[in-house]
Amino acid sequence: MSTQVKSLFENIWENYIQVTPSAKNIHQLLGADNSGHDVINDHVAYRTFNLEKVNIEKLAQHLLNLGYKECGEYHFEAKKLYAKHFEHADTNLPKVFISELLVEEFSAQAQQIIRKLVAQIDEQVIAEPSFLYAGKQWQVSFEDYQTLLAESEYAAWLAAWGYRANHFTVSVNHLVNFEHLEDVNTALKDAGFSLNTTGGEIKGDQSVKLEQSSTMADKVTVEFSDTAAEIPSCFYEFAKRYPLANGELYSGFVAASADKIFESTNVAA
Numbered sequence: 001m002s003t004q005v006k007s008l009f010e011n012i013w014e015n016y017i018q019v020t021p022s023a024k025n026i027h028q029l030l031g032a033d034n035s036g037h038d039v040i041n042d043h044v045a046y047r048t049f050n051l052e053k054v055n056i057e058k059l060a061q062h063l064l065n066l067g068y069k070e071c072g073e074y075h076f077e078a079k080k081l082y083a084k085h086f087e088h089a090d091t092n093l094p095k096v097f098i099s100e101l102l103v104e105e106f107s108a109q110a111q112q113i114i115r116k117l118v119a120q121i122d123e124q125v126i127a128e129p130s131f132l133y134a135g136k137q138w139q140v141s142f143e144d145y146q147t148l149l150a151e152s153e154y155a156a157w158l159a160a161w162g163y164r165a166n167h168f169t170v171s172v173n174h175l176v177n178f179e180h181l182e183d184v185n186t187a188l189k190d191a192g193f194s195l196n197t198t199g200g201e202i203k204g205d206q207s208v209k210l211e212q213s214s215t216m217a218d219k220v221t222v223e224f225s226d227t228a229a230e231i232p233s234c235f236y237e238f239a240k241r242y243p244l245a246n247g248e249l250y251s252g253f254v255a256a257s258a259d260k261i262f263e264s265t266n267v268a269a
Ligand code: OOG
Pocket: 045, 046, 047, 097, 099, 166, 212, 237, 253, 254, 257, 258, 259, 261, 262, 263
């Protein structure tokens, strides 16, 4: 794979593990030789606002520049989100899922907070590939975080964490020691990790060609502009893909399952 893409994902990973201490332990738990080297990443996911300055297209441009192509789109009416996913011709490279919050559908108060955050971002930062691991590009108070939280867990998470992969995903198809997602889940629970149980531990089944599970996000202390608080950071996902009639593994996402995976960063859990 191209060294440019490889180093981009290495940077994204480094940024992710800084706030996701459990990620390294999960690698060791699932990797055949317990070094984690044989863990293949199925995809990463990003969150943003649908405001022109930072919408899906702005993040995606960095992937398109590296040869990624837009492949699917997804609607989440209740959560007021829209998403697209991107794939590279080199199927060894991770897929990327990018969602955006439909800002205009929120209260005037929430919209004002969000616009105030986005106004603080330097355009130059958005234009660089490092935007994909830039983190939070604004000052936000815990009070504003809580105001957003009352309307959208997603908006609050994004305000606190900004531009970074909110999860990496273990490709269960590539694991040497496990065949079934259920056995991966059992190993995780036995090791003390808590799983996202919304809609059951396993989202999707063979009929939709994709089974997914995820941990609940780690809890990390964040310095807000007014006070520090411990809040959910990032999580780890596990995906098993099934072949289509042509023999190739399904490479898309499943909206009904994704809707529940979003809740892996919920505060009350
Ligand atoms: C993305 C949730 C969706 C999947 O694999 O379906 C997803 C997010 O939490 O931002 O990752």
